[in-house]
Amino acid sequence: xxxxxxxxxxxxxxxxxxxxxxxxxxxxxxxxxxxxxxxxxxxxxxxxxxxxxxxxxxxxxxxxxxxxxxxxxxxxxxxxxxxxxxxxxxxxxxxxxxxxxxxxxxxxxxxxxxxxxxxxxxxxxxxxxxxxxxxxxxxxxxxxxxxxxxxxxxxxxxxxxxxxxxxxxxxxxxxxxxxxxxxxxxxxxxxxxxxxxxxxxxxxxxxxxxxxxxxxxxxxxxxxxxxxxxxxxxxxxxxxxxxxxxxxxxxxxxxxxxxxxxxxxxxxxxxxxxxxxxxxxxxxxxxxxxxxxxxxxxxxxxxxxxxxxxxxxxxxxxxxxxxxxxxxxxxxxxxxxxxxxxxxxxxxxxxxxxxxxxxxxxxxxxxxxxxxxxxxxxxxxxxxxxxxxxxxxxxxxxxxxxxxxxxxxxxxxxxxxxxxxxxxxxxxxxxxxxxxxxxxxxxxxxxxxxxxxxxxxxxxxxxxxxxxxxxxxxxxxxxxxxxxxxxxxxxxxxxxxxxxxxxxxxxxxxx
Amino acid sequence: xxxxxxxxxxxxxxxxxxxxxxxxxxxxxxxxxxxxxxxxxxxxxxxxxxxxxxxxxxxxxxxxxxxxxxxxxxxxxxxxxxxxxxxxxxxxxxxxxxxxxxxxxxxxxxxxxxxxxxxxxxxxxxxxxxxxxxxxxxxxxxxxxxxxxxx
Amino acid sequence: xxxxxxxxxxxxxxxxxxxxxxxxxxxxxxxxxxxxxxxxxxxxxxxxxxxxxxxxxxxxxxxxxxxxxxxxxxxxxxxxxxxxxxxxxxxxxxxxxxxxxxxxxxxxxxxxxxx
Numbered sequence: 040x041x042x043x044x045x046x047x048x049x050x051x052x053x054x055x056x057x058x059x060x061x062x063x064x065x066x067x068x069x070x071x072x073x074x075x076x077x078x079x080x081x082x083x084x085x086x087x088x089x090x091x092x093x094x095x096x097x098x099x100x101x102x103x104x105x106x107x108x109x110x111x112x113x114x115x116x117x118x119x120x121x122x123x124x125x126x127x128x129x130x131x132x133x134x135x136x137x138x139x140x141x142x143x144x145x146x147x148x149x150x151x152x153x154x155x156x157x158x159x160x161x162x163x164x165x166x167x168x169x170x171x172x173x174x175x176x177x178x179x180x181x182x183x184x185x186x187x188x189x190x191x192x193x194x195x196x197x198x199x200x201x202x203x204x205x206x207x208x209x210x211x212x213x214x215x216x217x218x219x220x221x222x223x224x225x226x227x228x229x230x231x232x233x234x235x236x237x238x239x240x241x242x243x244x245x246x247x248x249x250x251x252x253x254x255x256x257x258x259x260x261x262x263x264x265x266x267x268x269x270x271x272x273x274x275x276x277x278x279x280x281x282x283x284x285x286x287x288x289x290x291x292x293x294x295x296x297x298x299x300x301x302x303x304x305x306x307x308x309x310x311x312x313x314x315x316x317x318x319x320x321x322x323x324x325x326x327x328x329x330x331x332x333x334x335x336x337x338x339x340x341x342x343x344x345x346x347x348x349x350x351x352x353x354x355x356x357x358x359x360x361x362x363x364x365x366x367x368x369x370x371x372x373x374x375x376x377x378x379x380x381x382x383x384x385x386x387x388x389x390x391x392x393x394x395x396x397x398x399x400x401x402x403x404x405x406x407x408x409x410x411x412x413x414x415x416x417x418x419x420x421x422x423x424x425x426x427x428x429x430x431x432x433x434x435x436x437x438x439x440x441x442x443x444x445x446x447x448x449x450x451x452x453x454x455x456x457x458x459x460x461x462x463x464x465x466x467x468x469x470x471x472x473x474x475x476x477x478x479x480x481x482x483x484x485x486x487x488x489x490x491x492x493x494x495x496x497x498x499x500x501x502x503x504x505x506x507x508x509x510x511x512x513x514x515x516x517x518x519x520x521x522x523x524x525x526x527x528x529x530x531x532x533x534x535x536x537x538x539x540x541x542x543x544x545x546x547x548x549x550x
Numbered sequence: 551x552x553x554x555x556x557x558x559x560x561x562x563x564x565x566x567x568x569x570x571x572x573x574x575x576x577x578x579x580x581x582x583x584x585x586x587x588x589x590x591x592x593x594x595x596x597x598x599x600x601x602x603x604x605x606x607x608x609x610x611x612x613x614x615x616x617x618x619x620x621x622x623x624x625x626x627x628x629x630x631x632x633x634x635x636x637x638x639x640x641x642x643x644x645x646x647x648x649x650x651x652x653x654x655x656x657x658x659x660x661x662x663x664x665x666x667x668x669x670x671x672x673x674x675x676x677x678x679x680x681x682x683x684x685x686x687x688x689x690x691x692x693x694x695x696x697x698x699x700x701x
Numbered sequence: 702x703x704x705x706x707x708x709x710x711x712x713x714x715x716x717x718x719x720x721x722x723x724x725x726x727x728x729x730x731x732x733x734x735x736x737x738x739x740x741x742x743x744x745x746x747x748x749x750x751x752x753x754x755x756x757x758x759x760x761x762x763x764x765x766x767x768x769x770x771x772x773x774x775x776x777x778x779x780x781x782x783x784x785x786x787x788x789x790x791x792x793x794x795x796x797x798x799x800x801x802x803x804x805x806x807x808x809x810x811x812x813x814x815x816x
Contacts, residue, residue, distance in 0.1 A: 169784070172784045172787075172788075176784075176791060179791060183798075187802075188799075188813070189813065191795055191798050191802060192799065192811055194795060195799060198788070198791065198792060199719065199732060202732050202735075202736075203732070203735070205788075206712075206732075206736055206739050209739050209743075209781055210712070210739050212777075213739065213742055213743045213746055213777070216773070216777075
């Protein structure tokens with residue numbers, strides 16, 4: 040018995056206990072949700088450096104039974120999801136007090152965490168789909184939680200597009216099952232590599248790959264499929280925006296792309312379809328970087344700016360992973376592919392920290408000043424020093440200013456892209472890094488510094504329960520950059536190795 | 551919703567009991583014949599939905615109040631999770647640790663029967679809740695909707 | 702082979718309904734048609750002409766195993782129908798709420814956010 044199923048069982052149990060206890064005990068949501076997310080965060084952190092394990096549900100060994108797999112990549116995502124989840128939950132204790140129906144909120148929150156943890160540890164394609172739907176349905180409901188006109192419209196849009204993505208993913212899962220006769224990811228990978236290896240990939244598998252890429256890109260909001268994100272993320276309550284931008288698009292989108300394409304389909308050198316898939320991934324990410332960055336510059340709504348910036352930054356994450364895939368598929372050096380993937384995963388972790396910080400801070404600002412319009416703000420540093428300082432750190436980190444973590448991850452990605460010979464792509468990535476700097480300088484000038492004006496005059500610092508998560512996340516933003524040689528390699532390098540060695544994964548699951 | 555005519559009320563009163571018994575049969579024999587917790591739970595929920603359609607929401611809620619449905623809803627889910635936890639005794643989540651029993655008998659196949667019952671409670675009560683939520687909602691907004699759409 | 706194409710046709714019809722119709726209730730119907738097309742596809746994967754129920758008994762003739770239908774896609778479809786039910790309930794509730802706010806089901810009149 041190992042602890043892997045607990046990552047799903049604890050939040051699921053809390054999600055069902057909260058409404059039950061909520062009938063008698065008004066504070067049940069706060070207490071139970073805080074306790075369970077705290078336990079999950081501690082469990083996730085204590086699994087750093089743990090060896091990869093599988094758990095066979097019901098004692099049925101794969102490929103017959105469902106396996107829960109926790110390898111390096113899964114541990115990286117578990118840390119991101121559960122730590123950010125805990126901090127967002129602590130923040131919502133105070134922030135959400137103005138809303139009604141709080142037990143439902145905490146129940147949905149725990150369902151979302153359960154779904155994301157399930158996606159991350161699942162070793163079975165259909166199970167991945169089911170957990171993905173659990174997380175998605177909870178997030179649709181949470182986006183529309185305020186039931187105002189904007190929130191409902193954004194929630195409906197998100198729901199329709201997310202459901203289309205789910206239909207595509209289910210179609211692809213069915214196709215993979217029809218071709219390989221198995222749903223277990225490791226078994227499907229073995230079937231694909233032994234029966235369908237070589238330069239001619241089976242057309243049905245190509246269809247499945249295309250559908251998977253489309254579905255997961257929709258969940259990750261890469262550019263041709265990004266239309267829901269700039270509406271849904273700003274409309275949600277601030278802790279939910281932070282969860283959506285910080286971890287949901289990563290665990291449902293980027294993680295699923297990594298798992299399915301690196302482990303199930305595999306990037307075999309010399310296979311034309313693999314090269315095409317990797318190129319498509321790079322094109323999606325470049326489009327995301329360009330459109331997300333350029334659209335963010337023109338925004339005056341604080342949360343919309345952050346949402347567009349999420350599109351751009353998720354492009355950087357996918358760029359690292361796509362370059363790694365391309366290097367693998369064209370038969371380049373594995374160390375270079377590893378470097379690119381490491382950059383992508385490092386940026387994933389950094390983006391989880393600073394984007395959730397920025398969204399939480401935007402919620403604090405909105406609650407203190409009553410507006411999200413950047414034109415009505417200024418000099419926040421005088422009135423809300425802690426929020427302003429932490430926002431500043433996150434903005435510097437996301438813009439890629441040297442000592443902070445965001446600089447190193449972007450540097451690694453761009454360096455890997457240059458080494459891989461993708462000069463135009465790396466030039467675009469560098470140029471758009473400066474655009475990122477531009478819109479975060481705009482945020483600093485308009486909101487944080489300058490003279491106190493507009494809605495900021497009557498603002499006061501938010502209570503401690505709301506700024507302590509901000510401070511912890513700010514420490515992460517600085518710490519990931521400085522402490523990489525001490526701590527980072529213990530999280531990131533196992534994740535990179537897990538992605539690079541598909542054969543290890545098959546051996547781990549099937550024994 | 552005030553309910554429908556006397557004919558509908560009488561017939562539905564007569565039929566509801568049979569529907570519930572049939573649903574319970576589907577649940578209890580789910581591991582032996584086609585069916586199971588979900589299908590049986592849906593059938594049981596249909597009985598209560600029929601009551602609500604025929605008699606209006608007050609009668610339906612007097613049989614199964616909203617609060618009781620909420621409790622059953624969460625309790626069913628928790629019971630299912632607890633059944634999964636019992637398997638941990640044997641080392642694996644959802645391990646079937648109970649005896650398998652004799653083939654084709656009601657008390658056989660270990661924890662599948664209790665799991666089916668738990669699912670039936672969960673599905674039946676949550677489907678009833680979904681329907682009642684939408685029906686109550688409809689009462690508030692449907693009148694204005696009809697007035698708009700009619701010529 | 703034809704049945705697979707018919708599934709894709711059904712899927713495309715749902716997608717057309719989702720994209721082209723302005724009424725949000727019709728959009729919901731389109732989405733449900735898409736879901737059912739995929740469910741149909743999964744069922745067809747597991748179909749076998751003249752198949753029997755996959756129940757293994759003691760002392761069974763091994764040749765009978767050949768005639769078993771694949772039970773897995775049916776389990777998948779059941780799960781996906783349940784998920785579809787949850788999504789549908791949420792969508793209908795949101796449609797009703799949107800109607801309450803705007804007094805219309807027309808998406809072009811509801812739409813204020815610009816993507």
